[in-house]
Amino acid sequence: MKSVLLMYISFCLIAFLNLRVQKSKSESIKNGAELYKDFCYRCHGFNGEGQTDLIPPLKSSDYLLNNIDLSIAGLKYGLKGEIVVNGKSYNSYMAYQGLDNDEIADIMNYILNEWGNNSEEFVTFERVDKIKKSILK
Ligand code: HEC
Numbered sequence: 001m002k003s004v005l006l007m008y009i010s011f012c013l014i015a016f017l018n019l020r021v022q023k024s025k026s027e028s029i030k031n032g033a034e035l036y037k038d039f040c041y042r043c044h045g046f047n048g049e050g051q052t053d054l055i056p057p058l059k060s061s062d063y064l065l066n067n068i069d070l071s072i073a074g075l076k077y078g079l080k081g082e083i084v085v086n087g088k089s090y091n092s093y094m095a096y097q098g099l100d101n102d103e104i105a106d107i108m109n110y111i112l113n114e115w116g117n118n119s120e121e122f123v124t125f126e127r128v129d130k131i132k133k134s135i136l137k
Pocket residue numbers: 036039040041042043044054055056057058061063064065071074075079080081082083085090091092093094095097099107108111
């Protein structure tokens with residue numbers, strides 16, 4: 001009986017600690033908003049609008065919204081070569097911005113849910129961690 005009780009207590013403790021570690025979606029978005037100001041807005045703009053023919057938009061970007069894993073890979077390893085965003089071709093280069101996987105998850109959750117973007121996906125650290133460079137052409 002004692003050991004059953006002990007098992008139950010440790011189960012509750014593990015469940016509780018897990019809940020603490022996993023950020024909620026709104027916490028992740030809030031953190032991502034801060035990171036966006038430091039690392040992204042100078043190129044992609046305060047409103048995610050991009051710049052001229054050189055830097056693609058994030059607001060309503062079909063590339064971002066339909067290729068979440070590729071977008072994560074771009075942030076993890078840098079993005080180079082031709083991509084098409086909302087029917088317009090870009091052939092430029094985005095360097096790796098020095099963010100860790102947890103920060104990339106937060107920024108992804110922010111850009112997927114800002115400026116009218118509305119994604120049901122919740123990007124976790126684990127998802128970012130699993131993505132390999134080889135998915136980029
Ligand atoms: C120095 C300018 C620069 C900075 C800073 C920068 N990017 Fe980019 N980003 C680009 C360029 C240029 C491309 C297109 C690359 C290509 O043509 O292959 C791009 C492409 C992208 C794409 C895929 C295309 C799209 O528009 O959906 C995403 C997503 C993205 N960037 C997100 C971010 C995020 C998030 C940050 C901040 C962590 C960031 N970028 C910082 C220049 C930048």
